Amino acid sequence: MPEQHSPVPAPETFAQRARRARDHAGLSRPVAGGLVGRSAEWVKGIENGTIGMPRLPMLIRLATVYECDVADLTGDDRIAAATYTKAAHTELPAIKRALTTYYLAPANTEPEPAIVLTARVQQAWKLWHGKGDHRSRVAALLPDLLADTQHSARALEGADRRRALVALGQTYHLAQLFLSFQPAPDLIMLTGDRSMTAAQDADSPRAMAGAAWYMNHVYRDANEAAEARVELAEQAAALLRQDDPEDLARWGLLQLAVALSFAKVGKAGDAWRYWDRANDAANRLGEGYAHPWLIFGQGVVDAYALTMHNDLMQPGKALEVAGALDLGKVPSATRRSYHLIETARAYGMKDEGVAAVALLEKAFRESPETIRYNMYTRMVLPELAKTGPRMVRADAQALALELGIPT
Incomplete structure (x- = not known):
């Protein structure tokens, strides 16, 4: 057989x-x-x-x-x-070394006072949100800042140690932001985990709330289940007081985190319910309020409504939001550039390439390194350069060349 x-x-x-x-x-x-x-x-x-x-x-x-x-x-x-989609910043190897090096300073090395570390971290945030090449400027500070905050958090005691741990958590946030849109997903998760650990060791609800906001970005980018993101944000929000402006800003930010998470998976009702909570918090903080480094305020709440409409496949509504948006209320060049890119995404969804390219050019002028490492930009520019409306192909090609994106 x-x-x-x-x-x-x-x-x-x-x-x-x-x-x-x-x-x-x-x-x-x-x-x-x-x-x-x-x-x-x-x-x-x-x-x-x-x-x-x-x-x-x-x-x-x-x-x-x-x-x-x-x-x-x-x-x-x-x-x-x-x-094709993730371009590595020239300082990525240096940041990786800084994150994977353990600074075992001898006992006689004087730790930097927590008040000095806090001031240095605040200056780094100003550089991150300022105009120009924000990643490059912050990358120049991060290795020393990581070494010094780690040492002080280990060597100081009592309240000073807790303040140093809060500064360390924020330093990890800056590293996490630098690593966003870089080909280093393991390092992004590492910085998110370390920032939350530092916040818990500091026993600081505010620091935990900041860490939860940035961890939500990590989870969304990794397509983790929305339930996990929501649970983390709500646990952190429950630790905050709503009668204190500093706490209220973080509470509102966490409501926004949940709203963005639900929008990403198409749950419109839940998304807008949490956005309303964030909007209420921004209203209570006042028209001109913006957190100095988290940037929470009315401008950011309004601008993220644009992203939510995009994720919910509502480009027409996104453009209605964009038409009424006052980016002058967002005191961060990096955030303004991001929201301009999101407006370009809405126009792209409606096959309006002329407007999309014009907005990407405007985003480039606002913050070159924000658009250079943005995933949407790196995906859409080659397509617009080859198959977009004839009148914008040359502009798309020129911008792609400026950004180092192959077409």
Whole structure:
């Protein structure tokens, strides 16, 4: 009797790989479509094979949203999404060394006073939020600041030690922000975990709230379950007093964190319920209020409504928000640039490339390093440079060249 052989399984199609990647990311078709600037029907067409494999820029966009490599979609393991979407800052190796070096200073080394460390951290925040190349300026300070805050947090005692730990937590926040949009996901998680540990060791509810805000960004970018993000934010918010402006700003920020988390997964009702809470906190703090380094205030609450509409696939409503937005209320060049990029994303979702390129150019003038390392910018500019409206292709190519993005 001839030997029986199992039939060789048919190779997996692009449509099947795309469906599996979306399922693994936990995204519905409407949410996935909105995140890449397409409709739910387009995603369905990709997954049932009626729409063929898209061009490389869209493949990269899908891979970024699904948190996978382009190879997971195409079956060609020679292509990796990070190669195209994440540009490494020249100071990334130095920051990595600073984060993975343990400063075991001898006992006779005098620790820097907590009040001095706090002032240094405040100055670093001003550089981060100021105009110009904010990443490069902060990168020049971070190695020494990490070494000094770690040493003081270990050597000081009592209230001074707790203040040093708060400064250390904020230093990790700055490192985490530097690492955002860098090809170093392990370091981003490391800094988030260390900042929360420092905040807990300091026994500071305010520091824990700040750490929870930044950890929420980590979880959202990693497509972690919304429930985990919400639980962390609500636990931290419960530690704060709403009759104290400093606490209220952090409480409002955590409501905003939850709102953004729900919008990311398409839960509009929950998203706007928490946004209303953040908006109420901003109103109670007053029209001109903005936290000095968390930047929470009415301007930021209004501006993040734009991001929420984008994530909920409502570009028309996003542009209504953008039309009424006063970015002068946001005292941070990096945040203003980000919100301009989000406005460009809304125009891109409506296939209005002329407006999208104009806003990306404006975002570049506001904060060059914000747009240079932004994922949406790096995905959309090559596409606009090649297939956008004829009148903006040259502008898109010029901006991509300025940013070092291959087209």
